Each structure stands twice: as C-alpha cells, then as structure tokens.
Amino acid sequence: MEIVARASGLVQGYGQRPVIDGLDIEISTGVLGLLGPNGAGKTTLLRTLASVAPPVAGRIEVLGQSVESESTARRVRRDIGYLPQDFGYYPNFSVYDFVRYCAWLREVPKKEADAATRHAVASVGLEKQSKAKMKSLSGGMLRRAGIATAIVGSPKLVLLDEPTVGLDPAQRLEFRGLIRSLQDTAIVLSTHLVEDVAAICDDTAVMSDGRFLFRGVPDELVALANPDAPGDSALERGYMTVLNSNGMPVA
Numbered sequence: 169m170e171i172v173a174r175a176s177g178l179v180q181g182y183g184q185r186p187v188i189d190g191l192d193i194e195i196s197t198g199v200l201g202l203l204g205p206n207g208a209g210k211t212t213l214l215r216t217l218a219s220v221a222p223p224v225a226g227r228i229e230v231l232g233q234s235v236e237s238e239s240t241a242r243r244v245r246r247d248i249g250y251l252p253q254d255f256g257y258y259p260n261f262s263v264y265d266f267v268r269y270c271a272w273l274r275e276v277p278k279k280e281a282d283a284a285t286r287h288a289v290a291s292v293g294l295e296k297q298s299k300a301k302m303k304s305l306s307g308g309m310l311r312r313a314g315i316a317t318a319i320v321g322s323p324k325l326v327l328l329d330e331p332t333v334g335l336d337p338a339q340r341l342e343f344r345g346l347i348r349s350l351q352d353t354a355i356v357l358s359t360h361l362v363e364d365v366a367a368i369c370d371d372t373a374v375m376s377d378g379r380f381l382f383r384g385v386p387d388e389l390v391a392l393a394n395p396d397a398p399g400d401s402a403l404e405r406g407y408m409t410v411l412n413s414n415g416m417p418v419a
C-alpha cells in the first residue's frame with residue numbers, strides 16, 4: 169500500500185475555535201472509513217484535506233507535494249476528488265456536462281476530459297441518464313452523479329463525505345461495488361453507517377471532538393467490542409465501545 173496523503177500537526181477551526189487541534193493522519197491506497205458522531209470534525213477534516221479550506225496550522229502533503237497554500241494546492245488538485253456532503257450543481261446542466269465541467273475545474277487535460285467524463289459517468293451507472301438534466305435526477309442518481317464528479321480523471325485521493333446518504337439498499341450495494349472497483353486509489357469515506365465500513369473499508373478511524381479515538385482495521389475495532397455495548401453487530405459494539413472510552417484513544 170502506497171501512502172498517498174499525510175497530514176501532521178493539523179489545526180483547523182472556525183473563527184477562534186479549533187475543531188481539529190494537532191491531528192496526524194496517513195492515508196494509503198485502499199478505503200479508509202471515517203466514523204464519528206455529529207460534530208466530530210469529519211467534514212472539517214475532509215474539506216481541509218481537499219484543500220478547500222487552508223489549515224490554521226500544520227502540514228498536508230498529497231503525493232509528496234505540500235498543499236497548505238492556494239498556490240501549492242493548485243499543483244495537486246487534479247489528484248484530489250472531493251464530494252462534499254451537500255454538493256452544489258447547476259440544475260439545467262446535463263449529467264455529462266456537469267461531470268465534464270468538474271473535470272475542467274480540476275484541470276483534467278483537455279484532450280483527456282471527454283474520455284474521462286464518459287468513463288466516470290459509466291462507472292456510476294448513469295450512461296442512460298448522461299443527457300438528462302441534473303434537476304430531473306432522483307436523490308440516488310444525483311448522489312451517483314456527485315460521485316462521478318469526484319472520480320472523474322482518476323484522482324489518486326478521493327474524499328467522499330457521507331456518500332451513501334439518501335441511497336436505497338440496492339444503490340448502497342452498487343456504491344460499494346463502485347468503490348471496490350477503484351484500484352490504486354486512496355479513498356476516505358465519512359459515514360454514519362457502520363455496515364458501510366464493514367463491507368468496504370480496509371482501514372477505519374473513529375473521530376470524536378476533532379481527534380482520533382481509534383485507527384486500525386475493522387477487525388481490530390471488532391476485537392475491542394464490549395459485549396454490553398449497544399449495537400446490532402460486533403463492529404457497531406466496537407465503535408460504541410470506543411466512543412464510550414471517555415475520550416481516551418483505545419488503539
């Protein structure tokens with residue numbers, strides 16, 4: 169597994185209040201599931217790694233290049249795909265045009281952009297809707313179009329903020345298949361669904377109050393499960409055990 173991105177001493181916040189205060193993270197190829205309660209700082213971390221918001225302090229590297237400042241971030245932005253939780257779109261754009269536009273924003277080279285767009289649209293199973301207007305899509309299709317914008321041009325780092333929200337069970341299964349098919353990519357996926365982590369993640373981080381309480385493979389989280397902890401599966405009990413660890417990192 170290749171390390172695609174790393175951050176050290178990361179500080180991020182809004183106004184005077186730090187939300188993340190001195191976080192270290194290494195992200196390798198494979199799928200990292202970022203779990204944590206509301207307000208844990210998952211979105212803040214993903215936005216910062218995506219270079220949407222420069223960190224207050226600390227160092228971020230993607231593919232060995234530092235991305236703290238706007239000028240340096242531009243060099244690697246092509247290699248970062250980001251799907252925000254509530255992504256904005258132009259309602260009158262077709263699916264194809266919207267994904268193509270996102271390829272352009274990420275500076276996918278012009279001669280590759282059409283093929284990359286077709287590939288991304290096909291990967292999320294929206295070929296038939298390629299000419300449909302974004303405003304005509306169902307919630308699940310819209311989310312798939314969003315995922316296409318994050319993977320167009322095959323970025324090495326893909327950051328997905330709650331990508332399975334609004335998907336029905338069949339669409340969630342399709343989504344998992346899609347994620348598994350992305351080879352040689354480092355994917356960070358924030359979710360509230362422990363079953364998503366069980367199904368597709370190679371690595372897990374549990375975040376609370378802007379820091380990691382746990383980082384390891386899902387089986388290690390299972391091994392930590394207190395049998396009396398709430399949860400319908402061993403992984404859920406492991407997650408709840410870690411969350412109830414009084415804020416003390418347990419792994």
Ligand SMILES: Nc1ncnc2c1ncn2[C@@H]1O[C@H](COP(=O)(O)OP(=O)(O)OP(=O)(O)O)[C@@H](O)[C@H]1O
Pocket residue numbers: 182187204205206207208209210211212213
């Ligand atoms: N734009 C903002 N201005 C001020 N505070 C913010 C802003 N965005 C987030 N916060 C605060 O930062 C903290 C972390 O929020 P963040 O959205 O990163 O958490 P999260 O783990 O993604 O939560 P959720 O699971 O609800 O999406 C919260 O206390 C939140 O209220």
